[in-house]
Amino acid sequence: MSIQTFIQLIKSNLLLILAGGLLTAAAYWLVAQQKQAFTSEALVSTGIISSGSIRDTEGGKSVDRDYAQNELENLISLATAHKTREELATRLLARYLLLDQADRRWISTAEFDYLHDEVFTADIWALKDTSYASTLANLTAQRDAATPNDVQRLIYSDEVYFGIEYLQEKLKVYRRGNSDMLQFIYTTTDPAICQQTLNEFLGLFLSKQAALKKSQSSEIASFFAAATAKSARSLKDAEARLLQFRVQNNIINYDEQTRTIAIRKEDLEELRFKENMNLQSVEASRLRVEKELGNRSALSEINEGLLTLRQELNQVAIQLAKLEITNEEGVPAAGLARQRELEARREELKNQMSRIALKSYHFDQSPQGVNTQKLLDEWLATIITEEQSQAKLGVIDQRQQEFANIYSQYAPWGSQLTELQRAISLVEEEYLENLHSYNQAMLYQQHNLLATNLELIDTPYLPIGKPDYKRFLMVIIGLLGGSFTVFAIVLALAFLNDSLENPAVVRAKTGLEVATVLPNRALGRKTAQHRTRQEAATAQAMALLLQQIKVETLQKDSTPRLILVASTRQEEGKSWVAGQIAQLLRAEDNRVLYLYPIESGVLPVSSHKDTLGYQMSSRMLDAERIQDLDIFGQIEPYLELYPYIILEIPALLTGKYPLPLLRQFDLTLLVCRANRSWEEADQQALKTLHRAARGPIRAVLNGADRDTLAAFMGELSTARSKFEWLPIPQEKPYRYDL
Structure with missing residues (x-):
């Protein structure tokens, strides 16, 4: 890729590159406008692996990895359980209901006002009592009530600080590495609430874990204690019966x-x-x-x-x-x-x-x-x-x-x-x-x-907010990063582009010389200036093509000069190109016979008496002369009366064209769209055309962009707009095509 092409690529996609960067910067700026988040952490040692066990009676100690993994997962499941978050939300609500004023150890002034004005309703305030225990009991009763109430709507929501959905999202519990330690992380927008919530959560978690382990082991011990006492009574009864039997019957031995x-x-x-x-x-x-x-x-x-x-x-x-x-x-x-x-x-x-x-x-x-x-x-x-x-x-x-x-x-x-x-x-x-x-x-x-005696290694700390000096820098980085990302994508697409975008690519892939380059006939806004410029480019391109036709057929002294217009695929624009050639030659007082294929039996309305269609039939495939075609209309009996005869054939890959007739043509024009790639099938069809045609074959690149036109034909004579470098969408430059 040359420097000029590289610069032109940037110019043609500049708006897209800038838009990507601006969107990235805008997204970051919108996120940066949110409240600053504070994070507090705590570390708890479970002692499952590192500590000893009362059941270890031997000198050596082996670690059961499956048991340790299972116990740690049980602890994490207990900490993240719905019931735990539900009780935590209730306790936090009771704590902050009892606050009469903002305390920097518990809450900031702004958040205190927010809770009092926006979160706590009159029904919730009515549950406040003189002590924490009674307030918690009132809130718990409302939370577990059968009828909906404000406490339930607050707790079972995503409300900040008190909603269990919010706590589920912001409060995380992880196992630290491969150790037997659990790390608790909580992130919220108030540093004091962040610390106190984590403290309350740890207290709740430790108490629930101790109660759970105690209840599990107590039930087992109670069961075997009762079974042992029952067995002891049964043993005493059996021994008493034996003693009574020996005494009654005077049996010693x-x-x-x-x-x-x-x-x-x-x-x-x-x-x-x-x-x-x-x-x-x-x-x-x-x-x-x-x-x-x-x-x-x-x-x-x-x-x-x-x-x-x-x-x-x-x-x-x-x-x-x-x-x-x-x-x-x-x-x-x-x-x-x-x-x-x-x-x-x-x-x-x-x-x-x-x-x-x-x-x-x-x-x-x-x-x-x-x-x-x-x-x-x-x-x-x-x-x-x-x-x-x-x-x-x-x-x-x-x-x-x-x-x-x-x-x-x-x-x-x-x-x-x-x-x-x-x-x-x-x-x-x-x-x-x-x-x-x-x-x-x-x-x-x-x-x-002993195992429930979890040890708190790192207590929750009060997170301190720092000025966000990096925000502006991140906006700039986002702008540059977004622009660079879009530019990299555009550049990669340019390198990966396999289309016939310019004459050099056409020559490299097809081996044909390019007779002319036609512009995209529907570029962007339909302004008068744009239409004038496009018409001028089209006229200049067709003038070059007409000149090329005359040069290639100059050596033939007799008439008619036969011109074949073809394409490997459909919708390449050959019908439009053939019609324009016929129109330009007729404008020079030349009588031109233009024949085009018709698939159905319906003959389209023709704008000229010498523009005729021919039937696509099996007989057409074996035609060796123009007269052998099933032409809809009357032509001169002597073809020499036509200085030029233009024959348009169907797409080569369809195989529906008169192969014996091709050797009579003096010039073959192969129309190719600039926005498509050249495949192996196209190359095989071109090889067949080379072997069948007698005269030279020239390529017509259709639908090229403005830069390709400028490189091929030079600057246009019309005035250029100052926005001419902006990229404009393309449309098909043809009316119909077979």
Whole structure:
């Protein structure tokens, strides 16, 4: 891009460049007229990552990133919750309702007057009380009322300072980096209100966080405390039932007692077996002795005399047997004394029985010659032993019956005792589990209570307003920045412009020489001066084109001189160009035949008898002569009578033109619009035209701007306006085109 083109680009878009800068500066100036904003910040340490935990019992400590992220998000959600902003707005309203005058620690004088005159209505003033708590209660009641009121309209709005929508926009909570700290930022138009609002918000946030954590952990601890107490009562009841069962049934150690009973039962069975064997032996001995004594009558007399003693001996033997069996199970010293007493009585009864037996026998020897005294002693011994064995067997049988009764009692006691012990085991397990859970809940509660102790690192500060020295500078920067941005866009569009804007581009892209450059026939305002200047430019351009036509056809001596007017695409302006050529040639007293294509069968009204249309048909495509065209009208039989014949054909890219006819033309004019790009399809159509045409091909650049005209034709002879350099919109320079 040359310097001249660069300057011309700036000139043609100067208004647009200045407008962009002015709009940018105006937008900044309007924003700068607003009230100055003040920002206060606060920093709170949550201790989620950095602080220790009461549950950390090991030396090392690992950080759960997901847990930390979740806790921080919960804190941010609590701080930005609708309920929190609602309560904050109510508290702020109560605070500023109680102010009787402006206090620089709370509010500026201008904002105090604004609140009293514009924000606080009579209904809101009526809620003011003597204390902050009562005023807050009144406002809260109105805020939660079912019927609409001024408090609700103020809080649930975007009103400055008190509207929850305003607080949502201006009050922000962020996590600072990857730390466990939360940053609170509030921006508003009054520095004192900015600081106090942030203070009130932090107090509300910390209290809500502590209450939330405490309620969460208290509910868990209370649940497990109740469960532990219930399990403890159940355990005591189960142990009481077991104790009552043991006391009622005299059970000290069920397993040992049952084992002892089983052992004693086996011992009794063995003892009975031995005693029964002994009794059988004694009975046999008694019968043998009685047989040896022989005197049955004497023995009967002795048995009758010994009956009482034998009965008493039997009773003594029974008691001794009981004591012996009891002694094996363990008896006190009193039982041993009784045993010695009974043994003495037994010996005494034996002696008595011996004396009675000796009195009953009057012979010294038995029939077998055995000493009677000796036999009687043996007989008495067997009698006594037999009585003792029978007594012992009776005691053993009685004891076995007692053990059978004990067995019948202990059998169900075992299952009942197992059931009671199993119940105690289950209740004890439940109690221990609940106790462990309760301890964990208490540990978690203490952990939460420690975790809720958020530490305020940076308290909200009072923002100080500074003079806005940069405002004017920013306006200038906005002006320059806007202008430069628009200029950069215009420059980029100029570099990216791929249109056929001037003859140099046409030559570079098409390879054709430009015969003339036509102006845009509808540039801007329809003033007389402008029309005069445009008509002069058009006349000069057509004069150059006419001169070019004559030069290119000068070598042909015969007539007619054939001129082909074409374009690669539709609406390029070739119809207008062909009509102007015909008009100018006729103005020089030349008879010109101008033929143009017609798609439909309707023939348009022609302004000249030699301006005729021809039908676009399949026959037209194979025409080799002018006469082969389906012309609407009468032409001379001898074409030599026409010095010039101008043929307009449809757009080359349509393919609807007489290709064999093209080789007869002496000059081809290819009309191109200046505001379109040259595509590959256009180039292919031009190649086809080169191969079909015989004469030279020249380009006609249509719709060029004023600078291109000036560069191609020089200064126009008409007077120039002082506003000529201003850019004016374009219109199409043609009537119809195919």
